[in-house]
Amino acid sequence: MDKVLTLDSINPNMIKIEYAVRGPIVERALQIEKELRNGDKKSFGEVVKCNIGDCHATGQKCITFVRQVTALATFPHLLENKSFPEDTKSRAKDLLAACSGSSVGSYSHSLGLEVVRRDVSKYIHQRDGIESNWENIFLACGATEAVKMLLEMISTTGRDSERAGVMIPIPQYPLYSATNSEYNNFQINYYLDESDNWSLSADELKRALTSVKGQCIPKAIVIINPGNPTGQVLPQKCMEDIIKFAVDNRLMLIADEVYQQNVYQPDKYPWASFKKVLSNMGPSYSGKLELASLMSCSKGYMGECGYRGGYCELLNFDPAVQAQLYKALSARLCPPLMGQVALDAIVNPPRPGEPSYSLFVKERDDVLSALKDKADITYSALNSMPNMSCNPVQGAMYAFPRIHLPPKAIQEAK
Amino acid sequence: MDKVLTLDSINPNMIKIEYAVRGPIVERALQIEKELRNGDKKSFGEVVKCNIGDCHATGQKCITFVRQVTALATFPHLLENKSFPEDTKSRAKDLLAACSGSSVGSYSHSLGLEVVRRDVSKYIHQRDGIESNWENIFLACGATEAVKMLLEMISTTGRDSERAGVMIPIPQYPLYSATNSEYNNFQINYYLDESDNWSLSADELKRALTSVKGQCIPKAIVIINPGNPTGQVLPQKCMEDIIKFAVDNRLMLIADEVYQQNVYQPDKYPWASFKKVLSNMGPSYSGKLELASLMSCSKGYMGECGYRGGYCELLNFDPAVQAQLYKALSARLCPPLMGQVALDAIVNPPRPGEPSYSLFVKERDDVLSALKDKADITYSALNSMPNMSCNPVQGAMYAFPRIHLPPKAIQEAK
Numbered sequence: 001m002d003k004v005l006t007l008d009s010i011n012p013n014m015i016k017i018e019y020a021v022r023g024p025i026v027e028r029a030l031q032i033e034k035e036l037r038n039g040d041k042k043s044f045g046e047v048v049k050c051n052i053g054d055c056h057a058t059g060q061k062c063i064t065f066v067r068q069v070t071a072l073a074t075f076p077h078l079l080e081n082k083s084f085p086e087d088t089k090s091r092a093k094d095l096l097a098a099c100s101g102s103s104v105g106s107y108s109h110s111l112g113l114e115v116v117r118r119d120v121s122k123y124i125h126q127r128d129g130i131e132s133n134w135e136n137i138f139l140a141c142g143a144t145e146a147v148k149m150l151l152e153m154i155s156t157t158g159r160d161s162e163r164a165g166v167m168i169p170i171p172q173y174p175l176y177s178a179t180n181s182e183y184n185n186f187q188i189n190y191y192l193d194e195s196d197n198w199s200l201s202a203d204e205l206k207r208a209l210t211s212v213k214g215q216c217i218p219k220a221i222v223i224i225n226p227g228n229p230t231g232q233v234l235p236q237k238c239m240e241d242i243i244k245f246a247v248d249n250r251l252m253l254i255a256d257e258v259y260q261q262n263v264y265q266p267d268k269y270p271w272a273s274f275k276k277v278l279s280n281m282g283p284s285y286s287g288k289l290e291l292a293s294l295m296s297c298s299k300g301y302m303g304e305c306g307y308r309g310g311y312c313e314l315l316n317f318d319p320a321v322q323a324q325l326y327k328a329l330s331a332r333l334c335p336p337l338m339g340q341v342a343l344d345a346i347v348n349p350p351r352p353g354e355p356s357y358s359l360f361v362k363e364r365d366d367v368l369s370a371l372k373d374k375a376d377i378t379y380s381a382l383n384s385m386p387n388m389s390c391n392p393v394q395g396a397m398y399a400f401p402r403i404h405l406p407p408k409a410i411q412e413a414k
Numbered sequence: 415m416d417k418v419l420t421l422d423s424i425n426p427n428m429i430k431i432e433y434a435v436r437g438p439i440v441e442r443a444l445q446i447e448k449e450l451r452n453g454d455k456k457s458f459g460e461v462v463k464c465n466i467g468d469c470h471a472t473g474q475k476c477i478t479f480v481r482q483v484t485a486l487a488t489f490p491h492l493l494e495n496k497s498f499p500e501d502t503k504s505r506a507k508d509l510l511a512a513c514s515g516s517s518v519g520s521y522s523h524s525l526g527l528e529v530v531r532r533d534v535s536k537y538i539h540q541r542d543g544i545e546s547n548w549e550n551i552f553l554a555c556g557a558t559e560a561v562k563m564l565l566e567m568i569s570t571t572g573r574d575s576e577r578a579g580v581m582i583p584i585p586q587y588p589l590y591s592a593t594n595s596e597y598n599n600f601q602i603n604y605y606l607d608e609s610d611n612w613s614l615s616a617d618e619l620k621r622a623l624t625s626v627k628g629q630c631i632p633k634a635i636v637i638i639n640p641g642n643p644t645g646q647v648l649p650q651k652c653m654e655d656i657i658k659f660a661v662d663n664r665l666m667l668i669a670d671e672v673y674q675q676n677v678y679q680p681d682k683y684p685w686a687s688f689k690k691v692l693s694n695m696g697p698s699y700s701g702k703l704e705l706a707s708l709m710s711c712s713k714g715y716m717g718e719c720g721y722r723g724g725y726c727e728l729l730n731f732d733p734a735v736q737a738q739l740y741k742a743l744s745a746r747l748c749p750p751l752m753g754q755v756a757l758d759a760i761v762n763p764p765r766p767g768e769p770s771y772s773l774f775v776k777e778r779d780d781v782l783s784a785l786k787d788k789a790d791i792t793y794s795a796l797n798s799m800p801n802m803s804c805n806p807v808q809g810a811m812y813a814f815p816r817i818h819l820p821p822k823a824i825q826e827a828k
Contacts, residue, residue, distance in 0.1 A: 004634075005666060006734070012571055013571060062517060068489060100471030103470035105469075107720060142746075156426075290418050307752065321419045324421070324429055333558055334722075
């Protein structure tokens, strides 16, 4: 008998989703890994998969402070254990006191524990020097969930030219194209300029938007800074151009800033949040841009992908729209409590004078310095290969090299 | 200046979502709580919110074994701590060995760690006495995420009569109506029979389906067993009728079985999974029903809502459809690792002879017996009140009483 659900009867948008993380290169890597396990002799002994920013998978160590706080919150009997520093205990106690029934096994508020949202707002305040209202922050199951909710929220039920247009960078992080497919948004590609270190120009944004005129209702632009998979840190002037473009063209800005702590030459290529740049542009812009900024436990120096912790800060949103988004989030009950606890340990790390401080600083700086070294090694290695070139990795965790195919190879392929 | 996003420009399906957990009764409870905090004198000293199955929030203790395994996986230094029993350590070691880089900070496979999926399949096998294929099991961020993915998958992009129809019980758990709104599915209400202990009849299912003829494309039926919010355990005969109805009318069955461990009179009202009942009906049915069965860390005796752990087992799905669902799940990367670890501790609990066994059994049975007592107290108390009546609570965590309004009150309201 025929199935009820077939490719002809399920959601066609789901079928349209493409997710590159399982592309042919990954398939080949898995195959090589299997061959090695079967005893095949090769000039190397293992496969290190760097197709995704999964630091712990490739040997990066966890930050002791983060794990101590989460272990204490998990099993409060450990609060009596003398090997845990007092600051990890006081953090865990504060978090447990905020949990219903003093247990991470209870549901939190659907937007996350108030204490964590407040600590996130303090972190943002300290980062930017600008006030942050904790009620504009919601916690999510990784930044991924926040991206999905935002792109779902702006989608329309319209067809053809009534679809919501979302501008995304090319090269991009495939979550954006996949999620646009999932919610039937119209993807508007703008191209990063490889010759200018993956920067982007107002001209290119205009070109991209003009090219889809009449084909959709443009509603949002996604900027990934530091860039994934391109590793650039955007100059402030470029960010100002983007903000002007978004305001002038009535686009909400989704700022994927999850690599904000992965900036390898801060003196030469400093990173600033879109919120800060916007604020510096004065009242003719600062109140006009609907900005959603994303951050995650998964990147930075902590690399805690498995916890699925993240937050989104909303700026200048219509309160009625924000209320709708918050209502929709309530149906999925709450973000994972351990992700919330880990996020709190990250936005509220040990302070000078606290017992965990020196170990924390050492571990954090060791990771960031190792990532910087790897960024340099990757850059040099790629550029030393014949017919390969690559921009410097200023931030994030990725390099996006160019392969210069010899004319004869191109001829052959044709 | 006008906002880009307004109630007129965002996704209308999101606006249609209704989520009852923040209804007027909860608002009044929060108000009373505030009054108590402000020192108002009342005949009671605290508010216990039972509008949601959040056991730890109302004082239920966590299961030591679950928390020890998750604490060890979180902070593996504790593997050297002598106060943790050996079986918790061997569980944690096995789970860590399955994590990339031996860290819960890495991403897992997007469907969950293979070892956890295998342990889930063993749990199901032991429960039902029927083989379970681990590759048909995917892990999720609570059963909630699985429900959302299933209802999204069956949704169509069609309008009006082309919308996917989903049969749901009334009274229901509001996740189902909210998610149907979110994905533009057509909600088909079938009514549980209060006079027959919230059971349901094939006649009622037929009536419900017939009543929407031509208005949608019926695709799925949701059954919650044990019932939420109605507390019944369905008799086997009733489940067989449902299966026949679903097969005859070409509906996929979503079996919300998250309360499978909350069965308070198993001798009188035994619970069986839909998978088992289906299997017992023989080949004329067993291969024909597309069945998705849901389970969660949040209910049962463990009540670990905050971990957001859950699984879904798919049966008889078209492999091409299953592949699409799995692809869509890959875009959100993976379920929370701590939820996966907690789920593993639940489906693979201490065995007789292991050091944690006796404490585990005591804690589990204490919780289940307390829940049974509360079910009985609730039933008796509601039935002892004037103008109130309530069915016995055979399972789950809820009672759904009837309030008999006096004729004069009805008159007055009119």
